[in-house]
Amino acid sequence: MTPIRKLAIVVGVQVLILLSVLGFKQYTIWTGETVVLAVAPVDPRDLIRGDYMTVQYDISTLDPDKLAGDEYPSDRVYVELRESEGGTWDAVAIHDGRERSFDDTVLLKGDMKYRSFRNGDELTVDYGIEEIFIPEGSGSQLPFGDGHTVAVEVKVDRFGNAVPRRFLVDGEPFELERR
Amino acid sequence: MTDTDGMEEREYRERLAHDVARWQREGLISNEQERGIMARIGAGEPRLVGALRLGWLVSAVALIGAIVLAAGVVLLFAANWQAMPDGFRAALPFLGMFTAYGIGYALMFRYDMQRIGSAFLLLGALLFESGLFLLAQIYNMPVESPALWLLATAGLLPLAYLFESRIVLLLAIANATSWVIAEMVTRYQDSLESLSALVVVAVFGVALYAIGRLHVLRTSLARYGDVYAFSGLLVLLGLVYVFTFDEPWREIIDSSVESFAAPRIVYVAIGLTAALVAAQWWLRERSTEVHIETAAQGALLALAAIVATWPAWAGYAVLFNGVYFAIAAGLVTYGYLRGDERYINFGLTVVGVGLLTRYVDVFWSLLAGSAFFMVGGVLLLAVAFGVERGRRGLIATMNDDDAPPPAHPVGSEVPV
DSSP states (O other): OOHHHHHHHHHHHHHHHHHHHHHHHHHHHHHOEEEEEEEEEEOOBOSSSOBEEEEEEGGGEEOGGGSEEOSSOOSEEEEEEEEOTTSOEEEEEEESSSOOSSSSOEEEEEEEEEEEOBTBSEEEEEOSOOEEEOOTTOGGGSOTTSSOOEEEEEEEOTTSOEEEEEEEETTEEOOOOOO | OOHHHHHHHHHHHHHHHHHHHHHHHTTSSOHHHHHHHHHHTTOOSHHHHHHHHTHHHHHHHHHHHHHHHHHHHHHHHHHTGGGSOHHHHHHHHHHHHHHHHHHHHHHHHTSOOHHHHHHHHHHHHHHHHHHHHHHHHHTTOOTTOHHHHHHHHHHHHHHHHHTTOHHHHHHHHHHHHHHHHHHHHHHTTTSTHHHHHTHHHHHHHHHHHHHHHHHHTSGGGHHHHHHHHHHHHHHHHHHHHHHTSSHHHHHHHHTTOOTTOSOHHHHHHHHHHHHHHHHHHHHSOOOHHHHHHHHHHHHHHHHHHHHHHSOOOTTHHHHHHHHHHHHHHHHHHHHHHHTOHHHHHHHHHHHHHHHHHHHHHHHTTTSOHHHHHHHHHHHHHHHHHHHHHHHHHHHHHHHSTTSOOOSSOTTOOOOO
16 A cells, blocks of 8 residues: 555544544534523633533432433433523423423433432433533633523534533623633 | 665664664673674764664654644644634644644655654644544533543554554554543442442553554564553553552442442453453464463453452452562563563563552651651662662573573664
């Protein structure tokens, strides 16, 4: 095999891998439904990739007694979301598979991390969108706890995959600035 | 003479120039003999000898340059990341890769500058990997996502094999190891199973070693064998080292981890690795050395299964200290039998690290600060003296006429 063919194979494989990451997430953004999820923050720092914020959504902990769907879901769950009057989306049902209990809802895929019975029945679900990259040193700009509602706008495709897009404060986009 | 022949001839002369200098330093040959050998390969003048011996420096400087340049590019992107439009950010990794690979290819195949060209290929590989993580950042993928390490490995392996780059292979193996660790940590995070799942990392080390031995069976792949074997040993020893301490076992006992609670993946990993070990044993020429090596790998896998199944036992720390030093002794013996100084030095380093750790572990709280360092210093000097005496003795034995023929020349370069 000639060196140029070898290089073509190497570059081809690597480009394909990069495009697969790009395409997989871009598909969700292009085709996904927009939902808004209310959050409460935790703020660590990742040395390799700059600043990011680990957020806990209101739907990260669920009370299965208050939800429709499966009472004892398995590890992979689909949480059914419906828009509330305040504009954020709340969990209304939880399922083992991609099925719905209500109309006008969106299914968000997640992994059940724990089931605790300490404070009643409580499920902790990880959706893979809990880490959000932010400009360096901008974590403190979000007005948590000042009477404001902080939320994250998320795109969710028909398979339940999600990509967080931006922060919203009181329903309006909030631009974080580097310090 | 073809390009490949010319390349091999050059590599041979450069290697010989290094070896001859080493033999002269060790007193194996005289100054006159050194000059005679160098004149025989056309390097009679001192400046030509110097030029031949500086080849490694060019490689080292170029490789460091590639790594530093990649780090600089990543930092530049990271510093201005938020100011760039999404489309431009997405295009950057591709542009960086294409440029580095283009320059590397031109240097290697148009201008016959293998060493600098290889460094640019490494730069391309590093930019591919950083591009992968930067793209993931655009889409807010979780930072500990194991899939990214696996994708990086898949992208690097073709480059390592098609362009015969051992340093890129090492990078790919490092990524694969990170994938295994990340997969186990995220899958069993904060669960009692997580401690048993760590056994998979040690098993992966054994698998890498067996893969290395399988590579040696094919002439075209033999040059990668040592990279796998050394990487496997490092991964295995890294985990065995952690297991030589009391703390992990005390934590397991305190956490009430039950027997037979290990996740299924542990046994699947052990089974697959056992198949690899059996395959390398079956395909290699039968010898006492191969039998012992295979038995050692089998014993490690059996121990992994026992630890995963019955993890709550305080005696494991002592047992793993035995395993740690047994592996070190095995490395020294293997190096001696094969006439390969690298294994001897590696084994002795492992012994040194093990002894130092146990010294700190035992005496840190027993001795006053000054006494701790003084006694430690004296012990280290004594150990270094003993190790060096033993090492020189072993190397001298290797050079005897009746010693077994070396598989790798003594003093050959580290396999990366």
